[in-house]
Amino acid sequence: MTDNTFNTVRKTFNVCLPDPSIEQSWTLKAYQENGGYQALERVLREQTPHTDIINTLKTSNLRGRGGAGFPPGIKWSFMPRAAEGQKYVVCNSDEGEPGTCKDRDILRLNPHALIEGMAIGGYVMGASKGYNYIRGEFWEPYERMEAAMKEAYEAGLLGENLFDSGFDFDLYTHLGAGAYICGEETALLESLEGKKGQPRFKPPFPAAFGLYGKPTTINNTESFASVPAILRADGNWMDGEWFKALGVENAGGVKVFSVSGHVERPGNYEIKMGTPFSELLEMAGGVWKGRKLKAVIPGGSSVPVMPADAVMQANMDYDSLRDHGSAVGAGSVIIMDETTDMVKVLERLSYFYHEESCGQCTPCREGTGWLYRILHRINTGKGVSKDLDTLLDVANRIEGRTICALGDAAAWPVQSFLKHYRHEFEAKIVDASGNTSDQSKNKMTADAA
Amino acid sequence: MATIEVDGKTLEVEAGEMLIKATDKAGIYIPRFCYHDKLSVAANCRMCLVEVEKAPKPLPACATPIMDGMKVFTKSKLAREAQKGTMEFLLINHPLDCPVCDQGGECPLQDQALGYGKDESRFLERKRVVASHDIGPLVATEMTRCIHCTRCVRYGEEVAGIMEMGAPGRGEYTQIGTFLNQSVDSEVSGNMIDLCPVGALTSKPYRFAARSWELQSHASISPHDCVGTNINVQTLRDQVERVLPIENTEVNDCWIADRDRYSYEAVNSDQRLTVPMIRDGNPENDGGWREVNWESALKYAAAGLLTVIESSSGNHVGGLASASSTLEEFHLFQKLLQAMGSSNIDHRLQQLDFRDDSTASRFPISQLPIADFSNLDAGLLIGSNIRKEQPLLSLRLREATLKNQAQINVIGVMDYEMNFDLAQNIVSNPASLVNEIALLAVEVSKLKENDVPEQIALLASPNEQYNDTQHLAAISNIANQLCSKEQTMVTLGAIAQQHKDASVIRFIAQWICDITDARMVILPPANSVAGWVANCTPGEAGKNTVDMLAAKLKAYVLLGCEPELDHIDGQSAMNAMLAADFVLQISAFKSSNVMKYADVILPMAAFTEAAGTYVNCEGRVQKSSVAAPPKEESRPAWKILRVLGNFMEFSGFDQITLDDVTSEVSFENLSSPKGKTQENSDTTIHYHHTRGLQRISDTPMYRAEATLRNAKALQKTADNPPPAAGLNAKMMEKYGFSDSDLTLVVTTNGEGNTVLPIRLDNRVPNDCVYISAGHLETAPLGADTSVSLEKA
Numbered sequence A: 001m002t003d004n005t006f007n008t009v010r011k012t013f014n015v016c017l018p019d020p021s022i023e024q025s026w027t028l029k030a031y032q033e034n035g036g037y038q039a040l041e042r043v044l045r046e047q048t049p050h051t052d053i054i055n056t057l058k059t060s061n062l063r064g065r066g067g068a069g070f071p072p073g074i075k076w077s078f079m080p081r082a083a084e085g086q087k088y089v090v091c092n093s094d095e096g097e098p099g100t101c102k103d104r105d106i107l108r109l110n111p112h113a114l115i116e117g118m119a120i121g122g123y124v125m126g127a128s129k130g131y132n133y134i135r136g137e138f139w140e141p142y143e144r145m146e147a148a149m150k151e152a153y154e155a156g157l158l159g160e161n162l163f164d165s166g167f168d169f170d171l172y173t174h175l176g177a178g179a180y181i182c183g184e185e186t187a188l189l190e191s192l193e194g195k196k197g198q199p200r201f202k203p204p205f206p207a208a209f210g211l212y213g214k215p216t217t218i219n220n221t222e223s224f225a226s227v228p229a230i231l232r233a234d235g236n237w238m239d240g241e242w243f244k245a246l247g248v249e250n251a252g253g254v255k256v257f258s259v260s261g262h263v264e265r266p267g268n269y270e271i272k273m274g275t276p277f278s279e280l281l282e283m284a285g286g287v288w289k290g291r292k293l294k295a296v297i298p299g300g301s302s303v304p305v306m307p308a309d310a311v312m313q314a315n316m317d318y319d320s321l322r323d324h325g326s327a328v329g330a331g332s333v334i335i336m337d338e339t340t341d342m343v344k345v346l347e348r349l350s351y352f353y354h355e356e357s358c359g360q361c362t363p364c365r366e367g368t369g370w371l372y373r374i375l376h377r378i379n380t381g382k383g384v385s386k387d388l389d390t391l392l393d394v395a396n397r398i399e400g401r402t403i404c405a406l407g408d409a410a411a412w413p414v415q416s417f418l419k420h421y422r423h424e425f426e427a428k429i430v431d432a433s434g435n436t437s438d439q440s441k442n443k444m445t446a447d448a449a
Numbered sequence B: 001m002a003t004i005e006v007d008g009k010t011l012e013v014e015a016g017e018m019l020i021k022a023t024d025k026a027g028i029y030i031p032r033f034c035y036h037d038k039l040s041v042a043a044n045c046r047m048c049l050v051e052v053e054k055a056p057k058p059l060p061a062c063a064t065p066i067m068d069g070m071k072v073f074t075k076s077k078l079a080r081e082a083q084k085g086t087m088e089f090l091l092i093n094h095p096l097d098c099p100v101c102d103q104g105g106e107c108p109l110q111d112q113a114l115g116y117g118k119d120e121s122r123f124l125e126r127k128r129v130v131a132s133h134d135i136g137p138l139v140a141t142e143m144t145r146c147i148h149c150t151r152c153v154r155y156g157e158e159v160a161g162i163m164e165m166g167a168p169g170r171g172e173y174t175q176i177g178t179f180l181n182q183s184v185d186s187e188v189s190g191n192m193i194d195l196c197p198v199g200a201l202t203s204k205p206y207r208f209a210a211r212s213w214e215l216q217s218h219a220s221i222s223p224h225d226c227v228g229t230n231i232n233v234q235t236l237r238d239q240v241e242r243v244l245p246i247e248n249t250e251v252n253d254c255w256i257a258d259r260d261r262y263s264y265e266a267v268n269s270d271q272r273l274t275v276p277m278i279r280d281g282n283p284e285n286d287g288g289w290r291e292v293n294w295e296s297a298l299k300y301a302a303a304g305l306l307t308v309i310e311s312s313s314g315n316h317v318g319g320l321a322s323a324s325s326t327l328e329e330f331h332l333f334q335k336l337l338q339a340m341g342s343s344n345i346d347h348r349l350q351q352l353d354f355r356d357d358s359t360a361s362r363f364p365i366s367q368l369p370i371a372d373f374s375n376l377d378a379g380l381l382i383g384s385n386i387r388k389e390q391p392l393l394s395l396r397l398r399e400a401t402l403k404n405q406a407q408i409n410v411i412g413v414m415d416y417e418m419n420f421d422l423a424q425n426i427v428s429n430p431a432s433l434v435n436e437i438a439l440l441a442v443e444v445s446k447l448k449e450n451d452v453p454e455q456i457a458l459l460a461s462p463n464e465q466y467n468d469t470q471h472l473a474a475i476s477n478i479a480n481q482l483c484s485k486e487q488t489m490v491t492l493g494a495i496a497q498q499h500k501d502a503s504v505i506r507f508i509a510q511w512i513c514d515i516t517d518a519r520m521v522i523l524p525p526a527n528s529v530a531g532w533v534a535n536c537t538p539g540e541a542g543k544n545t546v547d548m549l550a551a552k553l554k555a556y557v558l559l560g561c562e563p564e565l566d567h568i569d570g571q572s573a574m575n576a577m578l579a580a581d582f583v584l585q586i587s588a589f590k591s592s593n594v595m596k597y598a599d600v601i602l603p604m605a606a607f608t609e610a611a612g613t614y615v616n617c618e619g620r621v622q623k624s625s626v627a628a629p630p631k632e633e634s635r636p637a638w639k640i641l642r643v644l645g646n647f648m649e650f651s652g653f654d655q656i657t658l659d660d661v662t663s664e665v666s667f668e669n670l671s672s673p674k675g676k677t678q679e680n681s682d683t684t685i686h687y688h689h690t691r692g693l694q695r696i697s698d699t700p701m702y703r704a705e706a707t708l709r710n711a712k713a714l715q716k717t718a719d720n721p722p723p724a725a726g727l728n729a730k731m732m733e734k735y736g737f738s739d740s741d742l743t744l745v746v747t748t749n750g751e752g753n754t755v756l757p758i759r760l761d762n763r764v765p766n767d768c769v770y771i772s773a774g775h776l777e778t779a780p781l782g783a784d785t786s787v788s789l790e791k792a
């Protein structure tokens, strides 16, 4: 049985998410019946050179699924493999980005793929220990992961001297405490170390100074879980071209998109990179209640919003979304119908960043609260005409000036919402004479004319 | 090296170094708040953003490593725009009421707001208000002013080694403060105030006393320990208002201990002695005391001393000087006593064993320069609570443990809390301290294949402790480190120096140093090295402190000391003073106790009011200056001693200036070579434990001298607990005590007793009780180390 059967029911691929027809897909038995752990076994038995694996990943055009899209093949090659002492691989299952729920399903439905991917990562990078940092609210996924690890240990797939290769790999899970910032990789490391979760200034990067100061590689759940299938390559062992060919230039393979919001069938869809957005929308049953599409945030709350016409032109891959003014991010597609109040949406998003800022850098700590408060005033009818300029200026002064990308993530929605929907904001700003600011502006131009 | 261009100027700089360091050296100013040369880089305030060619975003100069060929613009449009942006963010939630803030006038935020702020705010929301908690008597908090730079947090974590401040909470709700509203108790906590760039952390005693621009600065030296900390004493209209550090990388770096910072409070206190007083026995006067003018007082003092000398001889006069006296005071003091025909001169009130005085090899000078404490690879502290004895040296040991992974070990009598990690921590009881060190010497001799002197071998005779393999392994591990590591030291702390067998400890320690090439470090109290330089020690036929007190001399001259508190054996001191025919005290502070036995009390200038020379433990000679005139009638002690010499009609007392006095002192001693082990030293053990509990004693850091005892805020700190009898949990149980029970402590010789509350203290080893010196309540116990406890 091959693992990439096109699932005609949900029209999705099964690299990271198993075919829904597989019963109890999260068990070792089910995973192994579907090709699971073959890659790990073969790599260890044959002692496949780590550079070959890295090259396969590079060829496959797999890009990091945590948000930044950095290719794991390249990231893995940064690890000082020969350096003495402990090294670590760390999986980021913190999945806090509003709109995202793909890692949760990987943990629930396919935890062994993650375990296998991390063990292969450990072998490639010379790390004998791995940690999986799981979002605090993910209790069920955590239990699935723990159960799968227990099975793996019992089957000799984790632990000492795997497949008599001399390679040891121990894996630990760690449950977070519900802070979004702990998804940022260096904050995650701090939190793992038992400290307050706040990002470290980079450089040094984790490959040089990571967990407990040791060389560390951090990847997203989906990134790790994709690795075994890429190596198996549908029967063409280690042929990176297979995965690559599924996708488009600059983005290989398939990826899980979490579709939420105003659609008929929200859920996770594992589709080819480069699939037109319109097709994805169709898979999800289209906009609900027969309404019209107004806007889409295609990659999670941190990426710019796209108006309907822009997104309907775009394909779900890095280049296309970028060219149409947004980004793949973590692949969380938030659909908004024509009734959506964009001011309210932005107010809510800004509230999120304000609440989740770790508070160490000045622009983010002070700026996110400022943004939210202005938006709250506007939304509650207390806006003043200067507010929109101030909003944009504050966002611009946060962007690019902070330690981690949360600052940028707080700024981008503000910039993009104002760019595309400024009139909705203006309409809510009522000046002293009872006119909305766009009315008074019109009045002024009329007076002038 | 790398060549970079900053604002069009070409600079040759260290590659890899952070940009801000290079621009600082080149005198190019980049604004900053979180960056501090002595702390790790946090890069959180974002004030130092600059433009770097080819970088798409402005970069923080404090966290951007220099690369060859880099082109930097610190004042370009992009850079300015970024810096101004940060300033706006910092100010939106900062109160704009500098006139009512204690930091006003010396506030980097205020200053930089002038350059980078706007005159009008566009922040229409409500400003944040943050509650402040009381964090103790030294540091005042006003957390609404905090800009979250985390300097105070990093200071505690990195430099002080005690994480007292933290940043709990997230985002805007992050609140810098102590955890669970605890107080800040570290002995170097005041440095946070200097580090805090705003008025969030200020000095509680100084707060609102003055504006920085009104203050005059005077470079001086702190008299409280053997570091010779460089301080800036600031005065307003001739009153000392505060003390700040002066950076000296070879001595105190940019830090000072809390006692250096806050002891000035004593100088201004109403406990100051301001008028000469004599006790002429007239019952109409208060206790027979009356205030007189200087002439009468000096005449009275001279007559009193001359009477004793004439009726007996100069040998019946003894002189005790405080270890924090200046070199000049020490010199004139011993000169005056010599002129009286006495060589009973000493300043070592914290010592019981003087057997090695004649061997002269142990001038208490550290063979390790202070700066090199930070560069150690390994070291051994014997009987030392270094954190409280010499706080700034402890910071350096911490630096060595962090920077060099230095292995610092302890052989001591209490499990003191250090601010660095210990490799081995051997807590023995005082009676076996010598055995422990002898055992170490034996281990060293094995490694060095060098025979240990028989005297030492005998002291290492095994007892039941030495069957403990873990214990032996720890000792041999220390030996190993001393033998194999490059930069090493053996330090004798206050407890080792107070020990009844201190000379034996010194002898063995010196032997270990000779064999291993470890540096021998003796850390004497205060300005003691100057006391040695000035020969303020017993002459050939003279008596040391202990003998002087035991001999119950006819007259004593006390310089700046209160022997019943300053001497370890408070009881003997008090007895000797009461029995004397005539006691002259020269002091800056009133003491009702001294008034019980003294005949004349002459008011001397406090340390901020008299210039003088200090010699620190590495032999560095430094001069302090006069910051304020002596209070009221008080006079610099050197002048008092000189005029007293005149009144007694001795020759050699006509120095006009302080320099005249200084120039009489020979500094030859200072260059004396490293001491050699003395063969045939007296290694008899005097510390025999008989029965009952052993008393462990030390002098709490703020009880060590009159100035500190009169410093109000310091007295309220956690380092100054009320006297008590400390027992560990096991002993509490054994004796059936619970915390705060009262106990009657009786010495085994039956001579002393006192009632003290019991305190749980798990630092104390089994079969021992910790009762500190430096308190009138504990003085009656004398120096006897065998005590028993009864329920009171």
Ligand SMILES: Cc1cc2nc3c(=O)[nH]c(=O)nc-3n(C[C@H](O)[C@H](O)[C@H](O)COP(=O)(O)O)c2cc1C
Pocket (backbone or CB within 6 Å): A063, A064, A065, A066, A067, A068, A069, A070, A072, A075, A092, A093, A094, A095, A096, A097, A180, A181, A182, A183, A184, A185, A186, A218, A219, A220, A221, A223, A224, A404, A405, A406, A409
């Ligand atoms: C504020 C913030 C939150 C993040 N949250 C997550 C997250 O929940 N999960 C995740 O995989 N990556 C998250 N990231 C991205 C990680 O820092 C990191 O880039 C990623 O885990 C690397 O994995 P990848 O290379 O496989 O994509 C976050 C980044 C930021 C700035």
Ligand code: SF4
Pocket (backbone or CB within 6 Å): A181, A198, A199, A356, A357, A358, A359, A360, A361, A362, A364, A365, A402, A403, A404, A405, A406, A407, A408
């Ligand atoms: S950008 Fe925000 S979340 Fe990121 S480190 Fe700075 S304050 Fe923390």
Ligand code: SF4
Pocket (backbone or CB within 6 Å): B145, B146, B147, B148, B149, B150, B151, B152, B153, B176, B195, B196, B197, B198, B200, B201
């Ligand atoms: S209290 Fe002062 S030093 Fe500490 S974080 Fe706040 S501003 Fe910085």
Ligand code: FES
Pocket (backbone or CB within 6 Å): B031, B032, B033, B034, B035, B042, B043, B044, B045, B046, B047, B048, B049, B060, B061, B062, B063
């Ligand atoms: S000084 Fe550089 S970020 Fe604070």
